[in-house]
Structure formats: C-alpha cells, structure tokens
Amino acid sequence: MRNVLTAGLVALILGAAAAGAQESSPPPPNPKIAATLPVVAPVPDPAASPAVAPPAPPPVTEAAVAAEESAAKRAAKTEPACKPGFGCVTNLPLPRFVSLKGDEGNARRGPGLTHRIDWVFTRPGMPLMITAEYENWRRVEDQDGAGGWVHYALLSGVRSVVVAQDMAELRATPDRDARVVAQAEIGVVARILQCTADWCRISSGGEKGWVEKTAIWGVLPGEVIE
Incomplete structure (x- = not known):
C-alpha cells in the first residue's frame, strides 16, 4: 500500500512541523520582568584606602590681596642697611x-x-x-x-657759617695774639675759605680774617677744610 500525499495532508504536516519548531524555541523575554531584574554593582574593597577630597582653598579677601601687594612692594624696595654715621642715600657723613x-x-x-x-x-x-x-x-x-x-x-655744598658771638674778632692769622683786622656782629652769615682744627678763615662784606670756631656755627669741631 502506498502513502499518498495529498495537498491537504502536506499542509497538515507542514503546519505541525512549524508548531513544533515554535514550541522548541525559547519564549521572548517579558519586558516587565526584565525591568525588575536586579543590577549587579561592584563591591568596594575594604582594604583599599578611601578617597579623600583635597581641602578647599581659603576664600580670597581684599585685605589679603592688599597685604600681599604691600609685602611685595616692601620687598622690591628693600634697601641695604645704612652704615652708622652715614646717609643712606649719599653715603656721606651725618651730621x-x-x-x-x-x-x-x-x-x-x-x-x-x-x-x-x-x-x-x-x-x-x-x-x-x-x-x-x-x-x-x-x-x-x-x-x-x-x-x-x-x-x-x-x-x-658751598660752606658758610653764622657768627654766634657778638663782635667776633677776625684776625690776620689763626692766633689769639694776631692783629685784629675786622669785627663781625652776631648773626652775620660768612663764607668759609679755610678751616683748621680750631680756627676758620671766613669772608663777609669784603672783609676776610681768621676767627675761632667757638665764635661761629656751621662747622664741626675738629673739621678741617682746605
């Protein structure tokens, strides 16, 4: 007896095969179930050092900025130490x-x-x-x-003196026994021509002569002027 495949029988066989294939395939995932699946997160290592955030810088204030600028200016203008008895600008003696x-x-x-x-x-x-x-x-x-x-x-820098003694005597030479050539009233301003340790030769009003330093002001004791 022969098996006769008719059109209806072929359709029935193909349909059954298709149904079996569908049953053997896994069902599609349910989106609602997939959404509720737990998320796997990494577990931190307890031996690892915890991350420490760097400290925040202090706030900048106007007072701090002004103090910093002032310190910078002072540092820029720092002058060398002055020698005792000398001027910081000219390095000349004081007084x-x-x-x-x-x-x-x-x-x-x-x-x-x-x-x-x-x-x-x-x-x-x-x-x-x-x-x-x-x-x-x-x-x-x-x-x-x-x-x-x-x-x-x-x-x-021109040197002068003021007569500090009334009727100060101007002599021909720096000696108390020398001849008196003129007299100067107190307050007279005279130009210095020369000075020894104790005497100065001065000029004022066309008169010249030697006067003791104790009778004038404007020269240091012991100062010598050539």
Whole structure:
C-alpha cells in the first residue's frame, strides 16, 4: 500500500512541523520582568584606602590681596642697611653742613610735598646741618634747632657759617695774639675759605680774617677744610 500525499495532508504536516519548531524555541523575554531584574554593582574593597577630597582653598579677601601687594612692594624696595654715621642715600657723613642755595626754602614735617610746611628759611647762604636723608629729601636744622625736611635742590655744598658771638674778632692769622683786622656782629652769615682744627678763615662784606670756631656755627669741631 502506498502513502499518498495529498495537498491537504502536506499542509497538515507542514503546519505541525512549524508548531513544533515554535514550541522548541525559547519564549521572548517579558519586558516587565526584565525591568525588575536586579543590577549587579561592584563591591568596594575594604582594604583599599578611601578617597579623600583635597581641602578647599581659603576664600580670597581684599585685605589679603592688599597685604600681599604691600609685602611685595616692601620687598622690591628693600634697601641695604645704612652704615652708622652715614646717609643712606649719599653715603656721606651725618651730621654734616650745607648752605641754603636760594632766597628761601620750605622745611616740611615729612619728606614729601604732601607734608605741611613747618618752617621757612629766608637767609640766602645760611648754614644748615643735615641730620637725615630720604630719597631726594634732607632733614636739616639751623643753629636754633628749627627746621624740617627740605628738597635737596634747595641746598648747596658751598660752606658758610653764622657768627654766634657778638663782635667776633677776625684776625690776620689763626692766633689769639694776631692783629685784629675786622669785627663781625652776631648773626652775620660768612663764607668759609679755610678751616683748621680750631680756627676758620671766613669772608663777609669784603672783609676776610681768621676767627675761632667757638665764635661761629656751621662747622664741626675738629673739621678741617682746605
């Protein structure tokens, strides 16, 4: 007896095969179930050092910025230490004598034009004693101790003295027994021509002569001027 495959029988066999194939395949995943699956996260190693965040920098304030700028300026302007008895600007001895260059000079309370004027010198050529230096300014005083800070352009290196003794005697030679050639009233300003340890030869009003240092102001004791 032969097996006869008819169209209907073939369709029935193919359908059964297809159904069997579908049953043997795994069902598609359920999206709702997949969404609830737990997530696997790495477990930290307890032996590992925990990460430490770096400390936050301190807040920057205007006061801190100003202090830093001020320190930088001071460091930039640092001057070498001054030698005792010498000016920090000129390195010349202190105290020392100069004279007023013009007709007058303003003596200020501090070394700068913003400081108030405390004194005005009005005698051209009068001697002044420098006691301190700062940049272009010199602190000076007269024979009475009055003065202040004066700009160096108002001073001259020409040496002068003021007569501190009434009717001081000017002699022909530096000797008390020498001939008196003139007399000078107290307050007279004279130019220095020469000085020994105890005497100075001065000139004023066309007169010249030697006078003892004790009778004048504007030269240091023992100072020699050639």
